[in-house]
Amino acid sequence: MAPGSSVKSSKTSSKKHPAAKQKPGNDRKSKTQALSTEGAFSSVIPLELQQLLLNIFRNSFPERFGSDLTPLLQGVKQHLYNRDFGRAFGREDYLEAYAVRWSPSRALGYLQIFLDIEQYLRKIPNKNHDDAQTFSFESLGTPSGRQKLNITCLGGGAGAEIVALAGFLDLRNRGLRKDREDGGDPQHATPNDLQFTVKSVDIADWDSVVQKLLNSIISPPPLSKYASAAAKAANTAFLDSTLFQTTFHQADLLGISTESLQALVGDAELVTLMFTLNELYTTSRPKTQRFLASLTSTLQPGALLLVVDSPGSYSTVTLNGAEKKYPMHWLLDHTLLGSVHDEESSTVETRHWEKLSTDESRWFRLPDGLKYPIELENMRYQIHLYRRLPQES
């Protein structure tokens, strides 16, 4: 199908990742109450912005929408089904096919998620000040206001998180510029704008995909050679390159050294694990527990950990010789919240995390009117947000 033609799926069910082979079991409710319900903090994202984010994917990989896309996707799916990630993510054309097929819908869904958790981002303590002042977008540009956020996206090579964060930054900076009412043009960057530094970390080599997406975010989009002089003059980059910096880092999270993890997440205010934690648990539950423990000791107080995954993800655990399946979020709570949930035990341990928000099933539904050369789909997910507590609490 030629780029530019539009086929939008109006499907109302999310497709399970081909690699996900777990059977949904009994839905166990977590002891922690859901603090937010579906759409409780939802904001309306302008359709125009959602279209611009889709255009970033289309413009980054224009040659991927030809007749070879279907066989490429079939190849990727087959390797994912066999859990042969080395093969699935071992070829440039496979990576690009994956990125154009699955990342765009997710990027739009993740933008909604970032807006939903924004209230917690606003409360990140400002480490530039001894009294840990409340992070406030409104105070940007004042001596107390944070202007820069460091974000690390673990398992984030395929680009959905990066494009969503670009959209989030654009939306916030436009709002801020308007709110300041300084007579400036809300279209153009100002020295007081919020800045994001994003580190994308993945076991597969997504470097070239990330670079292409970043290039489309910070460079003017391609124009037809017949474009008018006015269109050429108005053709600007989606984001100013000084405001949005992104780097890719290839690393296996299950074998990563403390020093490397420190370099990747030590300064992060937000760490994301989007549709990645269950893959880690499936690869090795003990290694994943160790990785989460390392993450706990590496993250700075106040840092947020955002976990999003397919609802009903289960992992098999052997306890006293008997195999049992536990929901992914139960294992996650068990590791991060530890004895805090063990109400029958009298053990008193340091609390490392507080759970801010949780929902075992939520939907992101695509609005009508979006144009993308291939199918897009709604996304169903579970979401859990934690905040790293100071050591002494």
Ligand SMILES: C[S@@+](CC[C@H](N)C(=O)[O-])C[C@H]1O[C@@H](n2cnc3c(N)ncnc32)[C@H](O)[C@@H]1O
């Ligand atoms: C289902 S994809 C999700 C991609 C992206 N986060 C998203 O939401 O669209 C899982 C990602 O986790 C990565 N991954 C799997 N195991 C990993 C590991 N041990 N270390 C780092 N990344 C890993 C895969 O390479 C893949 O990019």
